[in-house]
Amino acid sequence: MLKAESDTKPLISEKQPTMSTWQLYYHIICPTRDHRPLIQPAWEKELYTYLGAKAQELGCVPGAINGIATHVHLLLSIPPSLAVSDVIGLLKAGGSRRINWAYPEAGFAWQRDCFIYSVSATGLERITGYVKAQKVHHAQGTLIAGFEEPNKRQLNS
Helix, strand or coil: CCHHHHHCCCCCCCCCCCCCCCCCEEEEEEHHHHHHCCCCCCHHHHHHHHHHHHHHCCEEEEEEEECCCCEEEEEECCCCCCCCCHHHHHHHHHHHHHHHHHHHCCCEEECCCCCCEECCCCHHHHHHHHHHHCCCCCCHHHCCCHHHHHHHHHHCC
16 A cells, blocks of 8 residues: 655656656655645555555555644656546545545545646656655755735735
8 A cells, every 4th residue: 555755655656657658756745735734644555545545546546645733745656547637636535535424524625726846857856855745845945936916916816
């Protein structure tokens, strides 16, 4: 089973794709509803583990999943046979169902929007490190501006 944060598997798929070769990597940021601090320490690892396992079930390869109370970062390799928006929709729907079933008092919900960035093969190491160290980056203010500020701009406009 996939483990949360730094225990995720590398982004190398051992499955044989139906297409010749593909290397499609995405950095996905999913904010909580109204960017409120809804992700609780008591169950955040369960959420990350669920998202990683569900991504694998869909045929994706999770590289890193982590976040803070207001949003989750996912680094996924998504095969070309799947629409990125469909994968995100299934992950978000399943994740909120799972958490609200296990923790009814959580009232967990995602923001409707999310942010998606393509990642080159040469950028994987940098983005993997960034995702795994989310709490440190937020505590120290060492955020990658293009990845973090869209959440606030979008929600405040």
